[in-house]
Amino acid sequence: MSKDLAFGIDIGGSGVKGAVVDLKTGQFATDRVRIPTPQPATPKAVANTCKELIDQFDLPEDMPIGITFPAPVRRNVILFMANLDKSWEGVNVAKLMKKKLGRPVYAVNDADAAGYAEVVYGAAKGVDGLVIVTTLGTGIGTAMIYNGQLQPNTELGHLEINGKDAETRASAGVREKKGWSFEKWAKKLQEYYSHVEMLFTPDLFVVGGGVSKKHDKFLPLLDLKTEIVPAKLFNTAGIVGAAALAAKFCKDC
Numbered sequence: 478m479s480k481d482l483a484f485g486i487d488i489g490g491s492g493v494k495g496a497v498v499d500l501k502t503g504q505f506a507t508d509r510v511r512i513p514t515p516q517p518a519t520p521k522a523v524a525n526t527c528k529e530l531i532d533q534f535d536l537p538e539d540m541p542i543g544i545t546f547p548a549p550v551r552r553n554v555i556l557f558m559a560n561l562d563k564s565w566e567g568v569n570v571a572k573l574m575k576k577k578l579g580r581p582v583y584a585v586n587d588a589d590a591a592g593y594a595e596v597v598y599g600a601a602k603g604v605d606g607l608v609i610v611t612t613l614g615t616g617i618g619t620a621m622i623y624n625g626q627l628q629p630n631t632e633l634g635h636l637e638i639n640g641k642d643a644e645t646r647a648s649a650g651v652r653e654k655k656g657w658s659f660e661k662w663a664k665k666l667q668e669y670y671s672h673v674e675m676l677f678t679p680d681l682f683v684v685g686g687g688v689s690k691k692h693d694k695f696l697p698l699l700d701l702k703t704e705i706v707p708a709k710l711f712n713t714a715g716i717v718g719a720a721a722l723a724a725k726f727c728k729d730c
């Protein structure tokens with residue numbers, strides 16, 4: 478197979494999405510396939526969905542596969558799960574997927590994958606120092622990249638702000654649920670980003686997730702000392718980052 482291709486799967490609360498990625502460009506080399514996330518989204522049910530997904534592609538045996546999970550992943554094990562079925566906690570996801578898919582996979586947190594993709598192909602390409610990528614979706618995912626090196630599993634969406642878990646106050650999902658205007662939501666984002674800025678003094682914030690397509694409606698309302706820019710890969714970043722990380726690290730999978 479071409480060493481410039483890898484497969485990425487992004488597991489989300491509503492859809493499991495996958496595509497072959499061209500690693501030279503960070504673009505999809507095939508159409509993206511999306512299958513609704515099974516409910517309940519147990520490890521077994523989601524592993525079956527991943528199998529159904531890759532069966533729609535004629536993938537060479539040795540193509541690296543990266544899979545994102547909306548949870549911290551340490552040495553392939555999910556530590557806790559905020560927004561998918563709780564039965565994921567303690568599961569070795571690489572082992573589970575390898576058994577189901579019949580090939581080694583690289584398992585990674587969804588925001589880490591998206592952050593990595595932004596550094597290699599997108600808004601943070603060539604940026605020195607500390608970049609914090611946030612994904613605004615059902616939850617808030619974060620990736621911290623220092624001089625191009627990913628520091629995995631930062632979980633800054635769960636910082637406590639005014640006594641509450643930050644993602645339950647400021648995620649895009651909360652905005653939708655509550656029907657907030659962008660102006661109202663921007664006040665919550667202001668609190669969130671000011672807090673992260675004070676704690677980490679990053680050189681750049683990158684804002685991803687589906688809602689980042691509408692960045693002009695909320696990013697200009699934020700008043701920060703740090704440059705804050707929209708992601709370039711929007712919601713392809715998870716798939717692209719997972720594929721790129723798998724290609725880089727799958728020899729050790």
Ligand code: BGC
Pocket residue numbers: 546547548549558559560586587588589612614616617618619632634644
């Ligand atoms: C999870 C993170 C994840 C983020 C976005 C949070 O609730 O704890 O691991 O990156 O949601 O999916």
